[in-house]
Amino acid sequence: MLQIPLWKRVLIIALCLLGVATAAPNLFYPRVEAHNDAIVAFENSGAMTTEQAAARDGWPDWLPSGLVNLGLDLRGGAHLLAEVHVGEVYSARLKSLWPEARRLLATERATIGAVRRIDSPEDELRIQIGEPSQIAKAVEIARTLASPVVTLTGVGQNDLEITGEGDVVTIRLSEAERAATDDRTMQQSLEIVRRRVDAAGTREPTIMRQGADRILIQVPGIGSAAELKALIGTTAKLTFHQVVGRAGDANSPAGVGKIILPGQDEKDGYYILDELSVVSGDELTDARPDTDQNGYPAVSFRFNPTGARAFGDFTANHIGEPFAIVLDNEVISAPTIQSHIAGGSGIITGRFTVQEATDLALLLRAGALPAGMTFLEERTIGPELGQDSIEAGKIAAIVGLGAVIVFMVLSYGLFGAFAAFALMVNIALVFGTMSMIGATLTLPGIAGIVLTIGMAVDANVLVFERIREEMKKVRGPARAIELGYEKAMSAIVDANVTTFITALILFVLGAGPVRGFAVTLIIGIITSVFTAIYVTRLLVTFWFDRTRPKTLEL
Known part of the structure; x- marks a missing residue:
């Protein structure tokens, strides 16, 4: 007999209701989004404006409030492709070696003579000694600065290449260390960019490495590419230096180990500073907008021990x-x-506005980028274009859904209507699942949903055709239905497993639009198999229990 245990019926119905409930907030997207934004704003600041309070009350707290995040092509936003200046890290690393190298060489001053740093390219540190005949000893001492490279590809290699010629010791990074430094710099840059974007409250940004030294940044919902550049383009490298003197312009002589930097305003002129910083922003533990003793905007900070x-x-x-x-x-x-x-705390004053002080505190908390960036590509996608994409996607989905429903009803009658109802449940489950996991819907993702609509009834077609065949062989519709589902199961599983594996490969190896398509396809395959095997069977079972037909009209 055609039977489904009570516990299984309850479970199937519960999963369907859960999917519909979690998908429902997407029908009221602006209201639910404003409700969620108000709650996040209150959690971050502890305060709420009148407008935010009204938005919070615009959606009941006891209802689900998860939404499908809209991608850049649907919501509008900014797209940047940035190149990281990894060479700057080489220079900073070598400059930081000078104090230790000077200390080590100074211990043998009686033998090698006086030690001084001389001008050198950005990727080298050159040290001149007083006794050229002792260059071999100086190189031997300097090589104690080197340490093994801690990477799989750099096993057995040191991080520094140290050579001597005449009276000059030259220190540069080894190739293995450069490769390791590049990887660390890119990983750190990715993490800091992600922190800055997340702190600004944007939704589901795409931040990924491209090639050796480039980062792709796509942020939905932000006003423009210029706004995004202002948020992440600043290195925000904070350092504290001893002031040696003042200079008339940037080309004034400063001496080895000194740098000339401009003041914040033209009338401040130029400062001659010790090149080595006393403390850097890397040792900050906190930074917050504040005010100085005169009530002007400032930034308070705190150092680690x-x-x-x-x-x-x-x-x-x-x-x-x-x-x-x-x-x-x-x-x-x-x-x-x-x-x-x-105590390790202080305050940074300057000619800040309230917004500038807030932005500076945000950047300092997120950390300084290890190197500067050049933006190779930037573009802004307006929300109007995104809305057009959404409308086009809606039309495609409605047309596809309507065509499938008409075909199924004309081909299989009442059973086709059952499949059409299960298809509606399937779409709700797709959106409900995406809302629960916080997935991002892109324009290719809409294509994945439309494809899912077409594929969702494939399993039903296999089952219904199998039932037709069994009606010719067995007695009674109940047995025909039962055998139809049993014998079609292997074909359904085979077809969907191969598609699932393909979608999984697209997700793992793809990026951007390809991954958005893969996400909706993977979810759609799982939900379509569930609705085809369990939901339609439950509907057929309910119908059969009530009508007890002698034959089936397929």
């Missing part, structure tokens, strides 16, 4: 001297140290 100790020691030893707060190679403030600053 290492940074706090270095900052406290410096201020204790240089009372009455100016020190410079440098942000992205610009002196934004150069106050005079009035007293020992202990």
Whole structure:
């Protein structure tokens, strides 16, 4: 007999109702989105405006509020392709080696003579010694700075190449270390860009590495590419330097180990600073918008224990001297140290607006980019274009759905109507699943849903045709229905498993639009098999229990 256990019936109905309930908020997208935004804003700031309170109350809290995130091509937003200047990291790494190299060589000054740093290319550190005859000994000492490269491809290699010629010791990064540094720089850049974008409250950004030194950034819902560049394009590299003197212009002589940087305003002129920073932004643990003693916008900060100790020691030893707060190679403030600053906290003052102070605090909290970026490609996709895409997708889905329903009803009568109802449940399950997992719907994703609509009835066609065949062989419609589902199962599983594997490969190896298509296809395959095998069978069972027909009209 055609039977489905009660527990299985309850489970099937419950899953269908859950799918419909989680998909329903997408029918009221603007209202639910405003409700979610208001809740997030309250969690972040602890305050809520009148408009946000009204938006929060516009959707009941006891109802599901998950939404399908709209991709860049549907919502509009900004697209950037950035190139990371990985060479800057080489230069910074070699400059940081100078104090330690000077200390080591100075221990043998009686043998190798005086030690001084001389001008060198960005990717090298050159040190001149007083006794050219002792160059071999100087190189031997300098090689103690090297350490093994900690990567699988760099096993057995050191991170530094140290050579000597005449009276000059040359230090450069090895090829293995350059490759490892490039990888670390790109990973760090990706993470920091992601932190900055997430802190701005955008939804489901696409941030991925492309090639050796490029990053693709797509952020739905942001106003323009210029706004996105302002958010992530700033290096936000904060350092604190000792002020050596003032300079008339950027071309004034500074000396080895000194740099000349401009002030925040033209009238501030130029500062001569010690090239080595006292403390850097890497040692910040927190940064928040604040106000100074006069009520003007400022940024308060706090160092970790290492940074706090270095900052406290410096201020204790240089009372009455100016020190410079440098942000992205610009002196934004150069106050005079009035007293020992202990505790590792302070405040950055400057000519900030409230928004500038807020943005600076956000950037400092996210961390400094390890290197600068050049934007090779930028474009803004307007929300109108995205809305046109949504409307076109709706029309395609409605036309496809209507055509499939008409075909199924004309071909299989009442059983075709059951398949059409299961198809509607299938679409609800697709959107409900995407809402629950926070998936992003793109224009290719809509194509995946339309394809799912066409594929969803394939299993029903196999089952119904099998039932037709069994009606010619067995007695009674109940047995024919039961055998139809049993014998069609292997063909249904085979067809959908192969499609599922293909979609999975697209998801793993694809990117951007390809992955968006794969996501909806994977979900659609799972839900279509569920509705075809279980939902239609449950509907047929309910109908059969009530009518007990003597024959089947297929």
